[in-house]
Amino acid sequence: MQVSVRDNNVDQALRALKKKMQREGIFRELKLRGAYEKPSEKRARQKAEAIRRARKLARKRMQREG
Known part of the structure; x- marks a missing residue:
């Protein structure tokens, strides 16, 4: 997964990355794999x-x- 940083705006890039991860279901997957x-x-x-x-x-x- 890749997000480009424009005009040294890391906060905006981080928001975009989190949105992409949310859409892909990565956070849900991490939560499920966190415990047996x-x-x-x-x-x-x-x-x-x-x-x-x-x-x-x-x-x-x-x-x-x-």
Whole structure:
């Protein structure tokens, strides 16, 4: 991941980097890998994420269709 610094404005570049990392899901990944996750908790989390994605997709479809 790369961010260019323009006019020696490091703060702006840092904000852009954080935004990119947030979009890519790096912070979420770091949090998950920070501590051990039991297999049952992992399955439950993945199932909840799948349900959330499916609901979001259904909402978008309904909005497009009417």
